[in-house]
Amino acid sequence: MAALIIDAAAMNDSPASLLIDPFRLQALLGDACGRFDVDSLAECESTNTLLLSRADQGAPAGSVIVTDRQTAGRGSRGRSWLASPESSLTFSVLWRFDGGLERLSGLSLAVGIAAVHALEASGAVGVKLKWPNDILYGNAKLGGILVELQGASESALAVIGIGLNLRLPEHPVTGAAFAMPPSALDQIVAPLPERHALFAQLLIELARVFDRFSDGGFASLRQQWQARHAWQDRPVRLLRDGRVEKEGLCRGADSDGALLVQTEAGVERCLSGDLSLRIL
Numbered sequence: 138m139a140a141l142i143i144d145a146a147a148m149n150d151s152p153a154s155l156l157i158d159p160f161r162l163q164a165l166l167g168d169a170c171g172r173f174d175v176d177s178l179a180e181c182e183s184t185n186t187l188l189l190s191r192a193d194q195g196a197p198a199g200s201v202i203v204t205d206r207q208t209a210g211r212g213s214r215g216r217s218w219l220a221s222p223e224s225s226l227t228f229s230v231l232w233r234f235d236g237g238l239e240r241l242s243g244l245s246l247a248v249g250i251a252a253v254h255a256l257e258a259s260g261a262v263g264v265k266l267k268w269p270n271d272i273l274y275g276n277a278k279l280g281g282i283l284v285e286l287q288g289a290s291e292s293a294l295a296v297i298g299i300g301l302n303l304r305l306p307e308h309p310v311t312g313a314a315f316a317m318p319p320s321a322l323d324q325i326v327a328p329l330p331e332r333h334a335l336f337a338q339l340l341i342e343l344a345r346v347f348d349r350f351s352d353g354g355f356a357s358l359r360q361q362w363q364a365r366h367a368w369q370d371r372p373v374r375l376l377r378d379g380r381v382e383k384e385g386l387c388r389g390a391d392s393d394g395a396l397l398v399q400t401e402a403g404v405e406r407c408l409s410g411d412l413s414l415r416i417l
């Protein structure tokens with residue numbers, strides 16, 4: 138069975154802490170419990186940053202860090218990611234995949250499918266995905282995914298970070314980093330799922346999706362992603378460095394996870410950029 142590490146001192150020192158208890162989590166993981174080593178921390182800079190450095194030191198696949206609080210949480214494209222223990226679930230998972238980095242295209246989309254499955258299993262209806270790494274409810278952001286890759290030709294590792302809004306913060310933060318309004322799980326499921334049960338469900342679904350992705354890549358999951366794609370066939374605008382790069386109808390993702398936008402020139406593949414809905 139996988140080791141479970143707990144920051145016991147931090148638990149004793151902070152009675153109001155919402156720390157995940159790895160022993161309680163273990164009981165909820167079922168068949169997946171041997172696949173994860175869960176380290177539960179009161180605080181760290183960023184679960185992705187910490188797990189990347191543990192990966193450099195040889196941490197195995199299945200290493201997980203979950204934290205109450207990040208002091209320097211990171212979002213996509215260099216943005217920061219703010220979260221508080223009461224209002225969020227914040228964690229990262231290390232996974233290793235055979236083959237080189239090129240086999241990992243579409244991984245962040247695949248992770249989105251796992252997140253939606255876990256939320257649906259926890260009672261949430263209407264959760265959708267936005268390319269490439271947003272979890273949406275309506276047109277508001279319920280969570281985000283940050284996948285960071287390192288690799289050689291024969292194997293690659295991924296650190297997969299997920300931040301999920303459980304409640305809207307009392308004092309919402311606004312600004313350029315928040316291109317979309319936030320939403321929270323307590324707007325969708327009442328009462329909120331118990332924290333350990335929700336986290337266990339997320340890990341269970343991630344293990345399933347990783348297995349499927351290892352066998353067949355994103356192509357084997359694409360249909361599931363398309364079915365949960367928030368903006369299928371809607372008019373969109375793709376920005377790069379603040380400049381409009383493409384406008385057209387969003388046709389979802391191709392089998393490599395690239396965004397498909399139908400412009401006057403035909404269906405074009407886009408590999409990066411900020412996607413927004415175009416109000417007609």
Ligand code: BTN
Nearest residue numbers: 183185210211212213281298300
């Ligand atoms: C985004 O939508 O911009 C991605 C947000 C990803 C946030 C998560 S929280 C856990 C993990 N650690 C980080 O520093 N970032 C990711």
